[in-house]
Amino acid sequence: MSPVKFEVVTPERKILEEEAESVIVPGTEGYLGVLPRHTPLLTTLKPGVVSYRKVGRETERLAVSGGFMEAGPDKVIILADTAELASEIDIERARRSRRRAEERLRERPPGLDVARAEAALARSLARLKAAGSD
């Protein structure tokens, strides 16, 4: 099967453009895989790990912090709020922000923006998972 053109773009830059055999993304309704010749699909994404396989190569991963994806028969494009390739992720920083978010959610200081803390936690977990160290 001919591969799909796979693109990830953020408002600030194009993160990657590759020929991919398969793509797995964190949809808001759950993770889903996209193969070539997929029917047109538009879905929102939650923070998580996107993995894709380049033609004849092994799987690569990147972390996204939400956004959406448009899939078509020969093209998959992800519009992410932010996205980082596994190799670009600062593991120490992600660990710190995970600890911070967990502490906040445990202690529940007054005036805590729970949704925001949960989103921060989800983002840091996605980064750690993409970087292969959780």
Added chain:
Amino acid sequence: MPNIRDIKRRIQAIGNIQHVTRAMEMVAASKLRRVQNLVWAARPYAYKIAEVVGRLALAPQAREISLIVPREVSRVGYVLLTGDRGLCGAYNANLINRAAERLSREEHPAALIAVGGKGARYFSKRPVEILKYYESIGDEPDLFQARDLAREMVDFYLNGVLDEINLVYARFHSALRHEIKVERFLPVVTPSLKPTEEVDYIYEPDPGSMLEIILPRYCEMRVFQALLEAKASEHAARMVAMESATSNADEVIDQLTMSFNKARQAAITKEIVEIATSAEALRVRS
């Protein structure tokens, strides 16, 4: 005849000015290059999100979303993006004039949101309500600024402070050309699709909920794009203005050098004539 020493001093002074304008030109050129790269980097996302919003807006659920549905207008807002600083030719003046002209033609009560010091200072002395004022966007706008700005505008719209919001900014074409645009920001005008692009899509979740998620991002992106385009245009305008200032200085220096030489020659001639006359007088006496 102008004094030789005065002319010399002026040549020197203009030479100093030229150093400054040339330096400013080069600074503007490098800033332009950086912002231009940001503009280009932002375009793929901007085009794609516009296309997606256009497609989603065809769904019937879109007619229930307040950011899309126009309503009775009782107050219109204009967001004017100008620079904070001058020395960029007619850049700020053109934007201000365009905004002033639109405001004077506006049938509804209008309010201004001024982004950039120049626009704010001009309109603060005029009978226009300035709803909000932002300064120091900096030389390279970032996404966070755009986000804050977009959120504030969306709030103005949703809270009924403004029923329509327009952007007034300079769209960047090239270093020599930018174009002043007045564009509707809210309610969202959905980009129209080419008929061939209307494929049947699966939406997950449904188009209504997707719009709720995507529209705020679309608004942020519009603001981000406008900020970048405006900044690129400003740097380009400054670069061009400083370039012509530098070459004007060259011209002035040429002219002054000419008068300097004339004055010098006149002085020499005068001296020779004086010597010759006095020599002649001495000879006649003896």
